[in-house]
Amino acid sequence: MTIITEGLGKRFNREWIFRNLDIAFIPGAIYAITGPNGSGKSTLLQVLWGQMPPSKGVVTYTRAGAPLPGEDVYSHVSIATPYMDLIEEFTLEEQLQFHFSLKKARYDLTLADMLERMYLADARNKVIGNFSSGMRQRVKLALAFYTQADLVFLDEPGTNLDHRAFTWYLDGLRQLLTTGCTVLLASNEPSEYPAEAHKVDIMRYK
């Protein structure tokens, strides 16, 4: 999916978080939204996936050469963010079953394949409420990676990951990039994205 922003701006009360953003985000590419804490990276992602209305300017979406109405974008998106919660009462298996009853899986993966890939097969019957922060983050990233989607948003993807999980994340990201989807991530940490990522420094749009 292609996202084009024209004169895009967002403000809270009187403070502009960003403005005059004119960018085309194209399929098969990865974009790293960079900037210090509180600079507006998460806000920009939320405007781009349609959760938050812009204060100024427009965002247009094109899929397979045809314009896609803003209200239809959500069904083509997968998202992993620190502020979206998993369902605490579910076991890992129930969480996956629930998610993939609503969304199609990528790479034709079965739930067993996913559990293996995310190396959480032993935790399949464990309640998410008892997961560690690193395990939760792996589940969020796995849901984003393994969902068939044209647009993938990752906010602070490396949060709470240990060395092994971080390597797993980078491998998953690399594989995702071979699918031709558009990947946008918000990060302050260059090790969280490949060198070929297009950087969007939000501080340029203040």
Ligand SMILES: Nc1ncnc2c1ncn2[C@@H]1O[C@H](COP(=O)(O)OP(=O)(O)OP(=O)(O)O)[C@@H](O)[C@H]1O
């Ligand atoms: N709903 C809201 N109402 C008012 N202000 C908000 C709202 N959401 C975010 N902000 C403010 O917008 C600014 C940008 O926040 P945002 O979370 O987008 O930054 P960020 O770059 O993602 O930060 P971090 O790196 O810490 O995650 C902050 O000053 C924040 O307090």
